[in-house]
Structure formats: structure tokens, C-alpha cells
Amino acid sequence: MSRKTFKALVVEQDENGEFLRQVKERPLSSLPDNEVLIRVQYSSLNYKDALSASGNRGVTQHYPHTPGIDAAGAVEQSSDKRFSKGDKVIVTSYDLGQNTSGGFGEYIRVPGDWVVPLPNGLSLRESMIYGTAGFTAAYGVYKLKHNGTEPDSGNVLVTGATGGVGSLAVAILSKEKYRVIAATGKVEEQENFLKSIGAHEVINRDKVYPQSDKALLSSRWIGAIDTVGGKMLDAVIRQTGHNGTVACCGNVLGHHLNTSIYPFILRGVSLMGIDSGICLMSMRRKIWNLLAGEWKLDIMEEITREVTLENLEPEIQKILEGKQTGRVLLKHRHSD
Incomplete structure (x- = not known):
């Protein structure tokens, strides 16, 4: 050249x-x-x-x-x-x-x-609107679905819902007919936006944190995609229902997780990491094909x-x- x-x-x-x-x-x-x-x-x-x-x-x-x-x-x-x-x-x-x-x-x-x-069905422009954020969101949804968390199982929580990963997770989950609870620190400014992309309910992120420090808390959702980590992830896990799945991908609130073993051994909760940075190429292609096909968003x-x-x-x-x-x-x- x-x-x-x-x-x-x-x-x-x-x-x-x-x-x-x-x-x-x-x-x-x-x-x-x-x-x-x-x-x-x-x-x-x-x-x-x-x-x-x-x-x-x-x-x-x-x-x-x-x-x-x-x-x-x-x-x-x-x-x-x-x-x-x-x-x-x-x-x-x-x-x-x-x-x-x-x-x-x-x-x-x-x-x-x-x-x-x-992949067929996706333009270069569309692929970068998704980017790593969209890929990560889709990978999280994939992990929920393939671990048995179906749309009729109950509510699914998305934390950090106005961010890149969070907003696309809300949209993809909604397209797959999940009932999505979107948690954000920007409820007043962004509630309409989050509902427009598929959230059924928008809550302040502080409402995710429980009033009790009990090791096991009342179930509020059957699945979650957590984008922030730290104490938020702990709160999400302790309020996830029986055989629920929590997929995590962020560490804005810290890279340490202090939580209880009880959600795992008494409710069978699964904690699944989203390794979007270095996941296998076979999985990478599968997720991109989903984003180009049945999970392609119109928003x-x-x-x-x-x-x-x-x-x-x-x-x-x-x-x-x-x-x-x-x-x-x-x-x-x-x-x-």
C-alpha cells in the first residue's frame, strides 16, 4: 500500500x-x-x-x-x-x-x-454500536439462558443499567421476553430511556442493597447481569432465587467479593463470569452470529x-x- x-x-x-x-x-x-x-x-x-x-x-x-x-x-x-x-x-x-x-x-x-x-446480517457500523459492550451483554444473556434461567422463571435484574453493557443487556433480555428490572443511580434522568429499551421496572441502585446483613435474603429475582461488582454483586447474589443465575462482568465497585456460601448451597444459585476479553473463538463467533440474527436490536x-x-x-x-x-x-x- x-x-x-x-x-x-x-x-x-x-x-x-x-x-x-x-x-x-x-x-x-x-x-x-x-x-x-x-x-x-x-x-x-x-x-x-x-x-x-x-x-x-x-x-x-x-x-x-x-x-x-x-x-x-x-x-x-x-x-x-x-x-x-x-x-x-x-x-x-x-x-x-x-x-x-x-x-x-x-x-x-x-x-x-x-x-x-x-457475520451476515450485520454492518460494520452496527457491529461497533454493539462493540465489546454489546458482546459482553449478549454473552451474559447467553449464560443465563443456557444455565436454565428462562423468561417465565421470574424477574431478571440488570445493574449499571444505563451504561454500555447494562443498556444493551436490558434491550437483549427484553427482546428475549424477560421481565427486566433495571437498577441505576440515574432514575429521574433515565427512567424513560430504560423503559423505552425494554425495562419493565426501574429502581434506584440503592434499593438493591438490603437492610439486613443476613447471609440469605428474600428472593427478588431469578437471574441477574451485574456490571459493577463489589458489594453490589454480594447483594445481588443473596437475593437471587432458587436455581437462579448471576452473570458478572464488572468491577467498578471493587474486584473483591465478600459474600455468603448459603445462596449457592441452599438455593443452588450459579455465579457465572463473562470472560468476553479472551473467550474462545468458537464462542465469540456464536455470540456475534446471535447479535447479527435473532438477538439483533432495532433500537x-x-x-x-x-x-x-x-x-x-x-x-x-x-x-x-x-x-x-x-x-x-x-x-x-x-x-x-
Whole structure:
């Protein structure tokens, strides 16, 4: 290819230790030496991206760096025979955007084993409205369904319901005919929004926390998708009904879980992790096919705001402050 540089959001640390974000031209030669070069058309903003863009060493160890754990576009070059120039593909998770230059750049170069062919029924734009958040939400729903939590079993709780994962979990569960309770700290501002995407009931997140510290509490739901972790996850588990399932994927409230064994041995509650970052490729393709087919949502544009590299900065600040709702889609405007 003739092009030698591309635009990217570059995060770097200055001499005072401050992390700065700027849109810059980067040489293609700066990308890692992997098998598949992809011309990125869309990416999306996730909380992990905002952490990487802020200098969080738990996410990204080395700077300068380009975040973006999601990317969708067309193959430009490939030494992996599974992919050819022009193939439409998706890359989410693995190390993309963490320590490997990510989707906030117009190009990425990644291992072939990270690349998912775009499934029939899904556009590149739609795939990035879902992104890692939608994939994670769908994976959580899949785990509930395949562990026997059926729509007629009872209520299903979604915590952090206005976030990317939470809002898409509400929508997918509703499409699958579950009765969804959405928990959020933004009831006054977002109740109408959550009901519009399928929530039957919207409660303040503080209402999830019980008044008692008993090891086993009255059942309030038969399943849950918890996106925040910590003491919220403990409260969710202790109020889950017999043979219920709790799928967890977040740690905003902490990565430690202090809970009781009684929900597990007296009610048969299952706690299932959502390993969306490194799940097997066979499962990854299965979930993407569900999102392209029977779980495809018709509300995607309603919950999405499109931005360019040049106006991504305020969205990063918003998600760091916990003020983000729905999905932020990044569209690259290639000059070539």
C-alpha cells in the first residue's frame, strides 16, 4: 500500500507526569508486527478505553499509546491465509487498545487469531454500536439462558443499567421476553430511556442493597447481569432465587467479593463470569452470529451518538465521570 501514515488519538506522558491526549499522524511502521493490517472504519468508546486514555497502568503499561478495544473495518494486508484484502472484519478485546495499538487509530495490525469475519446480517457500523459492550451483554444473556434461567422463571435484574453493557443487556433480555428490572443511580434522568429499551421496572441502585446483613435474603429475582461488582454483586447474589443465575462482568465497585456460601448451597444459585476479553473463538463467533440474527436490536440508533477523533475528548471525560449513557460510536474519516 502507498500510504505511510495515519491519524490516531495518541496518549502520552509529559515531563511533569501528566497524560495528554492529541490526534496525531502516526507512521504505519509504528504498528506491531502482526499478521493482519486492518483499515478501521468504526470503533466505540468503553470505560476501559477511558482508563487507558487517562494513563491507567493497570490497563496500559507503556506510553505513547493509542486506545480503542473495539475495531471494525476491512483487511488491507494479511499474511494469514484465512483473510484477504477487502474482507470485512471485527476485532474486539484480547489485548487490542490495552498494550496493542487500538481502534482509536485509522489502522491496526493484529494477530489473525483475534479477527472475526463480519457475520451476515450485520454492518460494520452496527457491529461497533454493539462493540465489546454489546458482546459482553449478549454473552451474559447467553449464560443465563443456557444455565436454565428462562423468561417465565421470574424477574431478571440488570445493574449499571444505563451504561454500555447494562443498556444493551436490558434491550437483549427484553427482546428475549424477560421481565427486566433495571437498577441505576440515574432514575429521574433515565427512567424513560430504560423503559423505552425494554425495562419493565426501574429502581434506584440503592434499593438493591438490603437492610439486613443476613447471609440469605428474600428472593427478588431469578437471574441477574451485574456490571459493577463489589458489594453490589454480594447483594445481588443473596437475593437471587432458587436455581437462579448471576452473570458478572464488572468491577467498578471493587474486584473483591465478600459474600455468603448459603445462596449457592441452599438455593443452588450459579455465579457465572463473562470472560468476553479472551473467550474462545468458537464462542465469540456464536455470540456475534446471535447479535447479527435473532438477538439483533432495532433500537441501536436511538442509543448511539456518533463522533469523530477530533471530538472524542469530551466523551472520554463524560464516561470517566459516570455521566455516559448508551453508546458512543467513533467513525474514522479517512482522507485517502
